[in-house]
Amino acid sequence: MVTAHRLNTYFRFTPPSLPACAKKMAAPVAVHLEFGGGAELLFDGVKEHHVTLPSQPEPWDMKQLLVWIQRNLLKERPELFVQGDSVRPGILVLINDADWELKGELDYQLQDQDNVVFISTLHGG
Amino acid sequence: MAQEAGSLKAQLKEKEKEIAALKNKLAQLEKSHASVPELQDKVTPLSPLTTKPALSNEDIMRYSRQLLLPELGVKGQLNLSRTSVLIVGCGGLGCPLAQYLAAAGIGRLGLLDYDEVELSNLHRQVLHGEENQGQAKALSAARAVKRLNSTVECIPYHLQLSPENAVQLIQQYPNSYIYNVPTRYLVNDACVLSGKPLVSASALRMEGQLTVYNYRGSPCYRCLYPVPPPPETVTNCSDGGVLGVVPGIMGCFQALEVLKIASGQGSSCGQQLLMFDAQGFRFRSIRLRPKQADCAVCGESPSVTQLIDYEAFCGSAATDKCRKLNLLSKDQRITVQEYKSVVDNSGPHILVDVRPTVEVDICHLPFSLNIPLSSLEQRKSEDIRLLQQRIIQLKQQMADDHQPPVYVICKLGNDSQKAVQVLEKMSGSELDSITVKDVCGGLMAWATKIDPAFPQY
Numbered sequence: 091m092v093t094a095h096r097l098n099t100y101f102r103f104t105p106p107s108l109p110a111c112a113k114k115m116a117a118p119v120a121v122h123l124e125f126g127g128g129a130e131l132l133f134d135g136v137k138e139h140h141v142t143l144p145s146q147p148e149p150w151d152m153k154q155l156l157v158w159i160q161r162n163l164l165k166e167r168p169e170l171f172v173q174g175d176s177v178r179p180g181i182l183v184l185i186n187d188a189d190w191e192l193k194g195e196l197d198y199q200l201q202d203q204d205n206v207v208f209i210s211t212l213h214g215g
Numbered sequence: 216m217a218q219e220a221g222s223l224k225a226q227l228k229e230k231e232k233e234i235a236a237l238k239n240k241l242a243q244l245e246k247s248h249a250s251v252p253e254l255q256d257k258v259t260p261l262s263p264l265t266t267k268p269a270l271s272n273e274d275i276m277r278y279s280r281q282l283l284l285p286e287l288g289v290k291g292q293l294n295l296s297r298t299s300v301l302i303v304g305c306g307g308l309g310c311p312l313a314q315y316l317a318a319a320g321i322g323r324l325g326l327l328d329y330d331e332v333e334l335s336n337l338h339r340q341v342l343h344g345e346e347n348q349g350q351a352k353a354l355s356a357a358r359a360v361k362r363l364n365s366t367v368e369c370i371p372y373h374l375q376l377s378p379e380n381a382v383q384l385i386q387q388y389p390n391s392y393i394y395n396v397p398t399r400y401l402v403n404d405a406c407v408l409s410g411k412p413l414v415s416a417s418a419l420r421m422e423g424q425l426t427v428y429n430y431r432g433s434p435c436y437r438c439l440y441p442v443p444p445p446p447e448t449v450t451n452c453s454d455g456g457v458l459g460v461v462p463g464i465m466g467c468f469q470a471l472e473v474l475k476i477a478s479g480q481g482s483s484c485g486q487q488l489l490m491f492d493a494q495g496f497r498f499r500s501i502r503l504r505p506k507q508a509d510c511a512v513c514g515e516s517p518s519v520t521q522l523i524d525y526e527a528f529c530g531s532a533a534t535d536k537c538r539k540l541n542l543l544s545k546d547q548r549i550t551v552q553e554y555k556s557v558v559d560n561s562g563p564h565i566l567v568d569v570r571p572t573v574e575v576d577i578c579h580l581p582f583s584l585n586i587p588l589s590s591l592e593q594r595k596s597e598d599i600r601l602l603q604q605r606i607i608q609l610k611q612q613m614a615d616d617h618q619p620p621v622y623v624i625c626k627l628g629n630d631s632q633k634a635v636q637v638l639e640k641m642s643g644s645e646l647d648s649i650t651v652k653d654v655c656g657g658l659m660a661w662a663t664k665i666d667p668a669f670p671q672y
């Protein structure tokens with residue numbers, strides 16, 4: 091179950107074709123997601139995921155990213171990753187190598203090429 | 216007369232030699248006695264460290280290679296000799312930490328551990344040797360440290376850190392170090408309440424993390440993790456495994472930060488999290504939030520003003536030993552003895568081993584079917600198909616119309632209970648109807664109670 095450690099997976103989602111009358115949509119956002127400290131075990135042991143979030147009327151924020159991850163990457167036992175609309179206690183979120191608390195947490199608006207890390211705290215020794 | 220005098224002289228010489236030998240023996244004995252530190256089973260007040268006014272010639276020779284560093288120098292070395300450090304846990308991190316602090320000339324080391332040395336510790340807890348098995352870890356570590364540097368004062372504590380003794384103990388030491396969850400909150404709070412920095416590291420599998428908490432505006436552990444993780448998400452080394460050199464590397468980093476703080480240079484690791492990925496060979500330094508104004512212990516109006524019940528707070532026991540889950544009722548479980556009699560009577564059944572394949576490769580019962588818990592939870596179709604085939608075969612062998620019995624086993628009897636719950640949901644729908652039970656205590660109970668030749672890990 092921990093065999094596929096360093097494999098990268100690539101998810102590409104083509105934006106749905108727009109109806110002629112659609113209002114202006116935000117462009118798709120490519121982000122690099124990483125899971126570590128054991129959190130990767132919820133994602134088949136895959137630590138790095140390059141994903142493209144489809145274009146949508148609103149800009150993507152962290153809250154929506156968590157929902158997207160739950161729907162598209164996390165297939166089993168969501169309670170080990172999310173609690174309410176945030177991550178479960180014991181998981182630290184880093185945006186571009188900084189604690190997400192410094193970036194606005196759930197309200198942070200994702201930029202193209204952002205790097206988001208979900209790290210479970212380690213307890214061994 | 217001359218002959219008699221000569222004989223007496225010779226006798227005297229002989230006796231003098233004997234006296235010298237006895238004196239020597241006594242001195243050796245006294246020295247070795249003084250160098251075997253006494254194991255403490257409770258916290259007692261410590262006498263202040265004797266402060267050296269200057270370095271001796273022996274000190275200068277011993278520490279010469281680090282004295283040459285302008286960052287340390289004589290002043291830094293003297294600071295080290297006046298510093299006491301408490302090391303909580305003499306395991307994979309504590310061993311290299313103690314070793315390098317002692318080698319560098321720290322004044323006093325408190326070495327705390329409630330466990331004894333076991334064979335499965337030796338791959339990473341490098342101060343303990345084969346001959347130390349069964350000994351208190353704190354004492355074994357203290358002896359090893361003394362062998363390395365007899366001028367370091369060592370105080371081994373064979374006790375469990377508790378809300379009753381933690382503050383008293385930690386107040387006697389400027390720096391601390393820790394592991395495991397309830398202990399992390401306990402030591403964090405005790406450090407905040409006593410105003411001490413906390414150099415904390417952890418290691419699991421192939422990863423390590425390090426942070427200096429409660430130091431010059433840096434956050435405390437609670438600032439980062441105000442709510443403890445659910446107990447079922449916490450993996451320790453005996454469940455998750457760890458490559459020995461990984462805590463070794465992290466313990467060395469801890470030693471580095473303690474030495475920088477103790478010698479007066481200061482740590483540059485405050486408000487930072489160092490992450491080490493041993494597999495990708497990658498270090499990463501993450502900028503953390505500052506000390507939080509609303510923190511329950513180090514904030515502006517703290518709600519934690521004395522130590523609390525940490526096991527209740529975290530919902531799990533404070534030792535690194537395995538947690539025991541109780542998810543099933545009594546009739547959903549069988550003991551290893553009961554399972555043994557099923558095997559002895561050739562009772563028709565399927566034994567499903569739900570451990571990860573890497574553990575099944577270490578050891579397994581020859582007649583078991585390996586389907587890892589994660590595959591069951593994800594309903595991996597090839598595994599489910601295989602199990603269904605075995606159920607159909609079993610039904611054909613069984614004369615009566617009873618539901619085929621499926622027994623589930625794992626290492627210690629926690630995952631097997633989760634698997635029973637999953638299989639019960641599948642019974643009658645994704646699988647033919649079955650009766651599922653888990654084997655209480657798992658393969659380790661099998662090894663201790665039924666088959667002593669079965670390997671333990």
Ligand SMILES: [Zn+2]
Nearest residue numbers: 435438510513
């Ligand atoms: Zn705090």
